Amino acid sequence: MSRTVSASAPGKVILFGEHAVVYGRPAIAVPVPARQATVTVRAGDDGLTIHATNLDCVLTVSPDNAEDPLAVAVINTLRHLDAGFEHDLSVQVKSTIPIGSGFGSSAAVSAALIQAIGRYFDAELTPADVSRLVYETEVLYHGTPSGIDNTVVAYAEPTYFVRQQIMDRFDVGRPMHLVIADTGRMTPTRETVGDVRAGWQRDPETYAVVFDAIGEIVDAARAAIAEGDLVEVGRLMDENHLCLRQLDVSSDELDYLVCAARAAGAMGAKMSGGGRGGNIVAIALPWAVKDVVEAVRAAGAVAVIETVV
Ligand code: PMV
Numbered sequence: 001m002s003r004t005v006s007a008s009a010p011g012k013v014i015l016f017g018e019h020a021v022v023y024g025r026p027a028i029a030v031p032v033p034a035r036q037a038t039v040t041v042r043a044g045d046d047g048l049t050i051h052a053t054n055l056d057c058v059l060t061v062s063p064d065n066a067e068d069p070l071a072v073a074v075i076n077t078l079r080h081l082d083a084g085f086e087h088d089l090s091v092q093v094k095s096t097i098p099i100g101s102g103f104g105s106s107a108a109v110s111a112a113l114i115q116a117i118g119r120y121f122d123a124e125l126t127p128a129d130v131s132r133l134v135y136e137t138e139v140l141y142h143g144t145p146s147g148i149d150n151t152v153v154a155y156a157e158p159t160y161f162v163r164q165q166i167m168d169r170f171d172v173g174r175p176m177h178l179v180i181a182d183t184g185r186m187t188p189t190r191e192t193v194g195d196v197r198a199g200w201q202r203d204p205e206t207y208a209v210v211f212d213a214i215g216e217i218v219d220a221a222r223a224a225i226a227e228g229d230l231v232e233v234g235r236l237m238d239e240n241h242l243c244l245r246q247l248d249v250s251s252d253e254l255d256y257l258v259c260a261a262r263a264a265g266a267m268g269a270k271m272s273g274g275g276r277g278g279n280i281v282a283i284a285l286p287w288a289v290k291d292v293v294e295a296v297r298a299a300g301a302v303a304v305i306e307t308v309v
Contacts, residue, residue, distance in 0.1 A: 102273020173228025185277030234268025249275030264295030
């Protein structure tokens, strides 16, 4: 086989429900097509190698050295396809998704990698296959991932999600203009998820109250999104942010960007993803987007993405 194939997967942003989703409460996430991971597979001449340009990493993949999550993604996909492991393939990974910032970069890279390997071997993997294979690598990155990242990047659609139970597309009654602003600080999701787990183990009742409150916010948000009640969506984002502060996964930088977005006219704003770094997401009416973008830039955001859901 001498052809070249490629596949892409979008970044994602969690609109509601991060952290509580690990404990069985619902969450809502949407794809961010403005940021993509792209993987190209072509015939190589020296075993199976992965070149990840942005990560400055070159790996040789074999079933014996499958410790790196990217290598594991390849091995598991070849196993799923029953394609054997002896291949001369050159795999190029490129991504415009910021790493460690709540954009689901690892899941998107894995999803693109898995789809590209599938295509190279003429197999059209279903989104469910891709999601499951991505999940297996997310475990290596994040310890106990809820499964929301692999689901939203594999399906590339707005998703209402309950761990191991529900994966629904949700209706969007009126387009939502989102501004996503990056603190520039990278905090591993594993760290904040681990801290929340430690807190929950110390004081399960208090944590359960906060998780329940987040679950109610998510369900109310789903209804508000379906009705196109963007004012209510914004209010619920603000409430969700307060809950995340109670879980101690926000930070001064995140709080500052959230305040700046609100002061500039956003209808609501919250941190998104693992927290203590990464992004905030704000919702604004179309004519206020520019002001919100300028405000979060002035407040120190290192990157700002606008997207419409
Ligand atoms: O920061 P991200 O995009 O990896 O999102 C993490 C979301 C959590 O709910 C904190 C963890 C999870 O596995 O769902």
